[in-house]
Amino acid sequence: MLKQLNIQNVGPAQAMELQFGDRLNLLTGDNGLGKSFLLDIAWWALTRSWPAEVNNKLSTGMTAKPHGNERQRSGIEFSFLSNDEPVKGDYHFDHTSWYWESEHYVQFPGIVIYAQADGSMAIWDQVRNIYRHPNAMWRGVDPHNRPPAYVFSPDEIWNGLDDNTGKPLCNGLIADWAGWQKERGSTIKAFEEILAILSPSKDEEVKIGDLTRIRLTDVRDIPTLKMPYGQEVPIMHASSGIRRILSLCYLLVWVWQEHAQACKLLGTPKATQLVFLIDEVEAHLHPKWQRSILRSLFSMAKEIGRWLPDSQVQFIVSTHSPLILASMEPLFDPDRDKWFDIDLIPGNHHNPLVQLTDQPFTRRGDASNWLTSKAFDLKSGGSLEAEQVLEEASIRMNEGLIDADQVRAIEQKLRSVLGDTDPFWIRWRYILEKKGLQP
Numbered sequence: 001m002l003k004q005l006n007i008q009n010v011g012p013a014q015a016m017e018l019q020f021g022d023r024l025n026l027l028t029g030d031n032g033l034g035k036s037f038l039l040d041i042a043w044w045a046l047t048r049s050w051p052a053e054v055n056n057k058l059s060t061g062m063t064a065k066p067h068g069n070e071r072q073r074s075g076i077e078f079s080f081l082s083n084d085e086p087v088k089g090d091y092h093f094d095h096t097s098w099y100w101e102s103e104h105y106v107q108f109p110g111i112v113i114y115a116q117a118d119g120s121m122a123i124w125d126q127v128r129n130i131y132r133h134p135n136a137m138w139r140g141v142d143p144h145n146r147p148p149a150y151v152f153s154p155d156e157i158w159n160g161l162d163d164n165t166g167k168p169l170c171n172g173l174i175a176d177w178a179g180w181q182k183e184r185g186s187t188i189k190a191f192e193e194i195l196a197i198l199s200p201s202k203d204e205e206v207k208i209g210d211l212t213r214i215r216l217t218d219v220r221d222i223p224t225l226k227m228p229y230g231q232e233v234p235i236m237h238a239s240s241g242i243r244r245i246l247s248l249c250y251l252l253v254w255v256w257q258e259h260a261q262a263c264k265l266l267g268t269p270k271a272t273q274l275v276f277l278i279d280e281v282e283a284h285l286h287p288k289w290q291r292s293i294l295r296s297l298f299s300m301a302k303e304i305g306r307w308l309p310d311s312q313v314q315f316i317v318s319t320h321s322p323l324i325l326a327s328m329e330p331l332f333d334p335d336r337d338k339w340f341d342i343d344l345i346p347g348n349h350h351n352p353l354v355q356l357t358d359q360p361f362t363r364r365g366d367a368s369n370w371l372t373s374k375a376f377d378l379k380s381g382g383s384l385e386a387e388q389v390l391e392e393a394s395i396r397m398n399e400g401l402i403d404a405d406q407v408r409a410i411e412q413k414l415r416s417v418l419g420d421t422d423p424f425w426i427r428w429r430y431i432l433e434k435k436g437l438q439p
């Protein structure tokens with residue numbers, strides 16, 4: 001597990017400091033304030049690779065570049081739960097890449113799964129991948145010629161991933177799923193179970209259908225999904241939300257299966273630590289599914305515990321969704337979970353600064369209360385127009401000098417932006433009565 005991360009002079013803020021929770025870490029903040037950036041840095045700390053450097057089909061996850069061109073001190077410092085000693089990463093301007101200062105070769109002892117916002121995914125497995133950064137500290141030779149990580153574009157998750165010599169690294173979801181289904185062994189069962197766990201609800205369970213063919217010229221057996229409306233739909237026709245969840249389930253089962261094979265081959269024990277980095281965890285999910293996704297991810301972690309007792313699963317998750325935060329209210333455990341918020345604060349010379357803070361998680365009730373919390377900083381959960389008219393109404397009321405004509409004019413404006421059942425009307429009537437005015 002990632003325990004701590006300190007970043008200096010890299011990314012949107014001058015410094016960011018995070019002490020991670022063992023279970024869930026939520027990241028919130030406006031567009032462009034560094035949520036995805038932080039996930040890239042966490043991935044680098046855990047794997048010492050940058051997704052876009054491993055697979056040039058990716059348009060995100062590039063090498064972090066320090067501020068400006070001056071060779072000012074910049075750094076990424078991190079530690080793992082298994083290794084308290086912090087590792088310091090330094091940027092080497094001549095090589096435009098990162099090095100880490102460490103006497104030892106500090107490797108994360110586990111598996112990392114990174115789901116990016118655009119549907120790309122990256123996997124790192126302590127046994128099958130290796131840090132292959134041109135670091136002067138490590139001069140070992142790897143006889144297995146391991147790849148630095150498995151980094152998939154959305155298409156490669158579906159159709160397979162090759163190394164740069166054309167050798168297959170992964171057959172892809174279509175071929176593997178069809179193969180597992182034909183075997184009728186434990187792999188398809190595990191996949192089915194994970195799919196059921198990550199489904200939006202019991203009555204909307206994502207269920208596996210029979211294999212099918214879709215084109216005369218395509219000899220592949222194509223997996224299908226049983227839809228609630230009775231049809232069996234080939235997976236390439238699946239919706240965006242289902243695709244993301246299918247990809248996550250597939251890569252989890254795939255990495256686990258391949259990890260077990262590799263451990264057997266090398267005679268090494270299996271990993272006990274898994275880290276999931278998920279950017280925009282709500283991406284493509286309907287509000288109903290957004291409400292259950294974190295709970296489902298925790299159940300998935302329990303399921304992983306069934307495959308491997310004593311395993312620890314950590315999530316670092318970014319979100320733009322008030323429903324995700326509201327859904328955590330009954331689950332949040334301050335001993336294991338953390339919430340980090342990134343904000344713009346006033347800075348010197350009229351330039352605002354980006355600041356990351358560790359926020360206490362307090363219950364606020366429903367999603368609309370979360371919209372007006374530190375997580376999203378909105379004044380209200382309604383339309384901008386309604387917000388402006390309500391603000392204007394409240395200023396005029398506070399001024400006190402208001403006659404019946406003005407009241408009517410404000411009320412007309414309010415009627416054009418508020419619904420008949422808006423709770424504001426109760427307040428409006430109350431205020432008018434108190435002031436002795438009749439609407």
Ligand SMILES: Nc1ncnc2c1ncn2[C@@H]1O[C@H](COP(=O)(O)OP(=O)(O)OP(=O)(O)O)[C@@H](O)[C@H]1O
Nearest residue numbers: 011012030031032033034035036037062063064065
């Ligand atoms: N590779 C990088 N090197 C240096 N800085 C970067 C890098 N990638 C992103 N940043 C910084 O992070 C900022 C964008 O952050 P990021 O993409 O993480 O935003 P975000 O919070 O994920 O936004 P959104 O909600 O729109 O996804 C950039 O403006 C830039 O300052």
Ligand SMILES: [Mg+2]
Nearest residue numbers: 035036037117
């Ligand atoms: Mg982002």
